[in-house]
Each structure stands twice: as structure tokens, then as C-alpha cells.
Amino acid sequence: MRDVSPGARGNVIGSFEGKASWYGKEQHGxxxxxxxxxxMYALTAAHRTLRMQTRVRVVNLKNGRDVVVRINDRGPYSxxxxxxxxxxxxxxxxxxxxxxxxxxxxxxxx
Numbered sequence: 657m658r659d660v661s662p663g664a665r666g667n668v669i670g671s672f673e674g675k676a677s678w679y680g681k682e683q684h685g686x687x688x689x690x691x692x693x694x695x696m697y698a699l700t701a702a703h704r705t706l707r708m709q710t711r712v713r714v715v716n717l718k719n720g721r722d723v724v725v726r727i728n729d730r731g732p733y734s735x736x737x738x739x740x741x742x743x744x745x746x747x748x749x750x751x752x753x754x755x756x757x758x759x760x761x762x763x764x765x766x
Contacts, residue, residue: 667765668713674738676714676759678746679731688729696743699723702731703739706763713762714741716749723748724764 680696688694690708701712706727715722723745732740739761741749751757 668762669765670763671760672738673717673758673760675736675756676739676741676749676751676761677732677734677737677756678741678743678751680743680746690728692728694729694742698742699725699745699748700728701725701739701741701745702729703727703761704730704732711764712739713764714739714745714749715760715762716751717758717760718754719750721748721750 679702683694684696686694689702694700701714703712706712708727710727711724712727713722713724723741725741725745729740732738737756739759746752749757
């Protein structure tokens with residue numbers, strides 16, 4: 657699978673806010689919900705209902721940093737969280753130490 661480039665932009669077709677968390681080493685190499693192997697260094701994320709392969713921009717509401725990721729898994733399963741991002745995405749968002757941050761998720765069109 658091809659990663660979404662960090663500079664990829666599209667039309668925003670919807671957005672929502674909530675808390676994001678990240679996952680990495682403990683899941684690295686395990687199968688994701690769409691059947692590919694999870695790569696903690698890829699720009700991917702898990703969401704409960706968005707279609708697989710959907711691109712979303714995740715914006716850290718504390719520092720303004722953003723990253724575009726591709727949905728390839730289901731989750732998060734922790735109450736109150738709206739998206740789980742990969743280690744690579746979390747690093748770009750500046751959230752590695754915090755673990756959980758407030759975000760805006762923008763669903764991108766083609």
C-alpha cells in the first residue's frame with residue numbers, strides 16, 4: 657500500500673473533534689482490519705466507522721500541527737477517543753509524550 661504524503665491536501669467534506677491516541681510497537685506487524693500488516697512508520701490510523709482507505713487530516717488542537725493519514729484499521733476502543741494514529745503520525749503531531757490529545761479530524765475528498 658502507498659502511504660499518504662504529508663503534503664497531500666484535498667477538499668474537506670466533513671470534520672469532527674475529539675481525543676486522539678496513538679499506537680505503535682505493540683501492534684507493529686499485526687494484521688489491521690483491512691488485512692494489511694500494521695506499520696508503525698506509515699501514516700495510517702484507526703477509526704470506528706470511516707471507510708477503509710479514507711484520507712483524513714488530523715490537527716493537534718494544542719499546537720496546530722497536522723498530518724494526513726489513511727484509515728486502514730478499526731478503533732479506537734478506549735471510551736472518549738475518536739481516532740488512533742500510528743507512531744509516525746503521532747510524531748508529526750507532536751503527541752508522543754502526551755499520549756492523548758484533543759484533535760480536529762477533517763475527512764478529505766478526492
